[in-house]
Amino acid sequence: MTQPVVELFFSLSSPWAHLGLTKFRAIVARHGARIVLHPIVVVQENGGIPLRSRPQPRQDYHETELDRWRHYLGLKLNLRPKHYPTDPRPAARMVIAGMRAGASVETLLDFSQSVLAAIWADERDILDPAVRIELANRHGLDGQALLAVADSAEVFADWKSHERQAIAAGVFGTPTFIFEGERFWGQDRLDFLDRAIDQWRHSSSLFSSAGREQGAVPAQSHSGFELPSGSAGRA
């Protein structure tokens, strides 16, 4: 079976990425899917509205929602962190530098989650390069080297490329997950993403077993396929 691919468009300062990435990674792991990383910021060209430029009733509601979700998910999050708003781009460029250096998606997600936790749970200032280096080193990356490459023309070009891809894909907020061309905006749509991958795998399996009967599909294309554990685990 073809491996499912999920694209992750996210900002390195989004509280929703902080709250949602652990669950996202668990879903992806369960489906044996591959993640493609796209560090971005809110896409204003597509109608995204940065938090601090929203009218007060929406900012207040945003805080209500953060409080609601942190309790529901049991995750540590300060509603008004000391070092927020912040600029997520220096950390995002380190992620891109890591991608260029061949670091694994898993490691770069670990680093990203540490950056998000630094802002939202640990009251740390990610604009301090020493903090970013420390967080990178924690996950076996060479923080100093990533920092050095982060300001290179190549990394800036990649950053622009991710931004263009986000605009083309109709992304406006973060995190946005894209699977088979379908957008899932927000960590509160992860269950829909999970079901969509389930359905896709189920229809792939129907297709490959039909092909097997006709002898039209090479054996290896459907080897190793198992029933999705997710569909068995949910009532």
Added chain:
Amino acid sequence: MGVARVEGRPVDLLLHDYTIYAGTQSAIDHVRSSRMIELACFYSLSSPWAYFMGPRLQDIVRRHRLRLVLKPYDFQVVVPKTGGVPLRTRPQPRRTYHDLELDRWRRHLGMPMVLKPKHYPEIVTDPDWNKRPGWTVIAAQMRGLDAFRLSHALLRALWAEERDTAQADVRRAVADENGLPGAELVSAETSEPVQALYRQYSAEAEKLGVFGAPTFVLEGERFWGQDRLDFLDRTLARIRARDVEGADAQ
């Protein structure tokens, strides 16, 4: 135990052993059980999300024995002040995402829905087109009739049955089909008491910072969207547990 209506007002029914009828048990039960929690629902009668909320909201209202107050409000006037962005004024990627979400939810909930209903105007010529059915609902609620049933039937008419609820005869027919006095309700739409409530609900919505539909308000807390009904449900369970503890402590 249960709920009923006396002269249109919702009341609790309690059953007691007659030997303790006048005793302390009655007083404790009164505190414990008869306080109906009020839930306000701010919305418009053109919101597809309000249509989607129907069956689950009904379930929540019954299980928690709520006093549901439907508050249709002037969405077009209020939300630009509170930070809402009416659908037609959103950039294209947000509009296509809205369509995608409608499709996603109708399949998930198993509710029939036409994604582009005939009578949801792209260009609005009658500014009151979606206010009128809101007024019908308010008229029913004022009379102590089953306004929630009427509300859902009107939303279903627009979003699943291709009926034009901006038309008085359609609203009358929908009410009649649901056992409500259609002609009476439609003629009450423009009456001053109904209009006064509509203005009041719109003012409340603005004051509470309501920027979308449906928005549920429970003890001052906003829950925006039918996708927050689970949070509303859990919060209600906590409130009821708190009230029982309070009664037991007396």
